Amino acid sequence: MIFKIFILIASIFTINTFNNAQAFDTDNEDINNELIEGFWITNKSSEGIKSIVYIFIKDDKAYGYILKDINENSKERTDINNPNMDLKDKPLKGLVYLYDIEFDEDENEWNEGKIYNPENGETYYATAVLEQGSGLNGEDILKINASKDRYGLFNNTFEWSRAKSEEIKDLKPLNDNDIRFFPDSDIYEDFSEEKDD
Secondary structure, three states, rough: HHHHHHHHHHHHHHHHHHHHHHHHHHHHHHHHHHHEEEEEEOOOOOOOOOOOEEEEEEEEEEEEEEEEOOOOOOOOOOOOOOOOOOOOEEOOOOOOEEEEEEEOOOOOEEEEEEEEOOOOOOEEEEEEEEOOOOOOOOOOOEEEEEEOOOOOEEEEEEEEEOOOHHHHOOOOOOOHHEOOOOOOOHHHHHHHHHHHO
């Protein structure tokens, strides 16, 4: 009888521990997603252009689109280097060019995603690491690794900094209808269906 009671208590403890662990993992993932979400300033492109990018979360994955170029007198850029002829005249504003990256708790990074380079029209495998408060002025830094191979052997790393409030004054995220996804993105069909509706 005592043995049966012991087994029952042990089973209840195991179930509770498992449920608590699942809840902790979910909460931890949500917290990390909240940390990466928001407005970021890119480093300068080869053309000397910086952009404000907005990162949002959908289905536990992060996506980033160009919201605004912040150079003086810069004209609205188009996706002129896109290999798809039909897309070359589309504006870069609203283009989700960082997509499908998901937080990996074991690696403490976002990975398994892709990033498109509008300067050459090529798409790369992407990982991202958040360094909180590591900027020159104490701002968060998002280090993004872009690589032609999945394992990051041939890569280029660049840094985005968390935008300050004065840098995004009066800026708001775009409406869904103004966002453009790549067809291989995990949520391309979802957004296409929503626009059709």
